[in-house]
Amino acid sequence: MRIETSDQINNRLQHSNQQEPSVPVPMQIHDHRLSSARQIQCDNHNERPADEISLLVIHNISLPAGEFGGPYIEDLFCNRLDPAAHPDFVAIAALRVSAHLLIRRDGSLLQFVPFNRRAWHAGVSCYAGREQCNDFSIGIELEGTDDQPFTDQQYQQLITVTRLLMQHYPAITAERITGHSDIAPERKTDPGPCFDWTYYLQQLQAPRSGDAHATC
Secondary structure: OOOHHHHHHHHHHHHHHOOOOOOOOOEEEEEEEEEOEEOOOOOOOEEOOOOOOOOEEEEEEOOOOOOOOHHHHHHHHOOOOOOOOOOOOOEEEEEEEOOOOOEOOOOOOOEEOOOOEEEOOOOOOOOOOOOOOOHEEEEEEOOOOOOOOOHHHHHHHHHHHHHHHHHHOOOOOOHHEEHHHOOOOOEEEEEOOOOOOHHHHHHOOOOOOOOOOOOO
């Protein structure tokens, strides 16, 4: 089987979306990859069990904590985080973790793992009595912290992506979207109190442009 590089995947997805310049290109999923996302070569994933994808988990991440826009999240997920780059990195540089998607503060999308593969985002976890949430979930990281509001661009991108995932993987419903803190309450606090669950879930059910979301 021929293995594509991340550059080849990005080129193929861009080519598949080519339309007349005046026509907006809708976001699509091809081969379990998001057409609008920059595809990143990441080794931190493996084969899922033969289970239907039925859960969406929302996270937040910033490296260093509270700092945005740097290369370090990508470095962590790609196993190249330099422990000497920041004191906080010493404890996490050897971790082997990933998420399917990262949504940056400006709304840009990075995909590290195809949706049909098991990303390593949830860790020890349990949802509705079922453990090992990585087996049946998709993980989305929002660049952010527990105590800072997320951006409008992030909310709009997350809403768009979520709608598409719900169409493509119909076992993911609005009732089966959860936070990392809900499936690992002893260990995790994200996406945190500044994430506006009410706005997000309402927009999935009855989207209206221009609605305002709460801030913490």
